[in-house]
Amino acid sequence: MSRLPLRKRRAGASLSPRGGGRGEGEGGDLTVRTRFAPSPTGYLHIGGVRTALFNWLFARRHGGRFVLRVDDTDARRNLDEALAPILEGFRWLGIDWDEGPEVGGDHGPYYQSERGEVYSAAVETLIERGHAYRDYATPEELAAEREAAQAAKERFLYSRRWRAADAAQAVRFEAEGRQGVVRLEMPRAGVCRFTDRVRGEVEFEWAREQDHVIQRADGTCLYHLASAVDDHEMSISHVIRAEEHLSNTPRQIFIATGLGYRLPEYAHLPFVAEPGSKVKLSKRKLAKYLKNEEFARIHEHGRRIAERIGHPAEAETFNPVIVEFYRAVGYLPHALLNYLLLLGWSLDDKTEIFEIAEMIEHFSLERINSAPASFDPQKLLAFQDQQMQRLGLDAKRELVLPFLRAAGLAGAQAPAELGPILEAAGDRIKVAGDILEFDDFFVADAELAYDPAAFDKRLVEPAEAAGLLADFRDRLAGAEPFEAAALEALMRGFVAEQDIKLGQIIHAVRVATTGKGVGFGMFETLEILGRERVLARIDRALARVSRTPGD
């Protein structure tokens, strides 16, 4: 992956809309305002974050505002509980919002459940202007019409038979016990054309659009109405959202136009697809993704860490498609952001690593891809690795410490040897929680666990192993100073003197002192452990060898 070169922006990648929209250019008069409207589901998933990120970047790029609007039309009781993890996820990622929950703003309220009056007023206006009507058809009557059309192989369009022409008729329908809803009176001829900033010119025949219900009998309003009204009321200039809304845009345009709104710019993002497929990532199929091999690997890695720190790894949301997963096991927000940025967007053919400021500087709608992109946790890990390598020792210490504490391996004070450990660890700690894989530094000598296979292979199987180890232990006892370089010289001298290979002793020492067959550089490890612990551990290992039936 190459770093970001200071290179020219692609010609034409400017703010101005493709096909001559309403054209606010660079430095235009209109303030850029974008929004993200999460439903309070209790978790933030990857696809949603990507959408939010693009909105956020676009707003920041143009000195605009990023608005969070809570899509809680179901007016649930446990709203706070369901919203908190989402806000927390954004905070962790550093995606800050200028208006919305907690921060307020001039365009509130930011909860759709509190905006009923605004919606009702809009519905009334639409009716007054002849763009909507009260309708008293029963679901059965509607279904019958639909079936009839289907049987005749004709396109279904509501006959508007139970539409109330005036108040008097409405009263009559109601007297019959009918329930009234408000429907859009969609045009039945012509086309709706608009420019999508990602897809270019798109057009839909109006006659394909149904007379969508915008208000239920109980007065509550439906999504399309709410969305169009809110976007206008909140002065949203650019609607950047998932592709699934592309087909919904005409009806929203109809509503907006009917209400006399100025239309926002639209940009429909491709889906984030399931790993290894083009199927849209769904929040309902979490369990399924774990069957994907790469997901399973990432998940298993996370699960090992979660178990050590008492994080509920069984929770449904402990899943690599949920942001919380990454936070819990110690990924860096920057890595996730960088990865997500490149999921459907690219600057050129080589730049992969972006600082946040660079993301903001270079982001443009025009370079968003229009095909779905599938989520690849392996590649995310590669970004994580990159970011982790750039971190200094102090930053790593801060990152890792909470994990040691949560696992009961550190108190309020950081262990003195943590610095040297992190230094010796080099690039082996990919995510902060990986520190727990090297817990052998933190456990008491008497509690050191041995990897049975490694123990057998390095200490039991080679007939000379125990003897050599015992001899080398005695050298260690008198080694001075007990430092990496000196210890290496000591071991090399020992190897020459005994006429053996380095491998014949070093692995035995490793298993004896760390319990594992793999680890950091051996001499750094010995220095960190210190003479006393090294000798104690070797003694313990030797005692164990002698108890193990040889041969």
Next chain:
RNA sequence: GGCGCGUUCGUCUAGGGGUUAGGACGCCGGCCUCUCAAGCCGGUAACACGGGUUCAAAUCCCGUACGCGCUACCA
């Protein structure tokens, strides 16, 4: 079914009439080496299919296939 959108290595992508179709992740091999990582070097691998237009098509047009979305008193 109708309409809309999409289709370049396994994955993310660059390229938008003439390229040995470039990069990244993964994978494979090598180097380094006390193991494992990291690093370095090398390799594998793609224009969905069929017609057109053109001297020339991955690139433009049409069709087909496949995928996804919309077609709700879901969002």
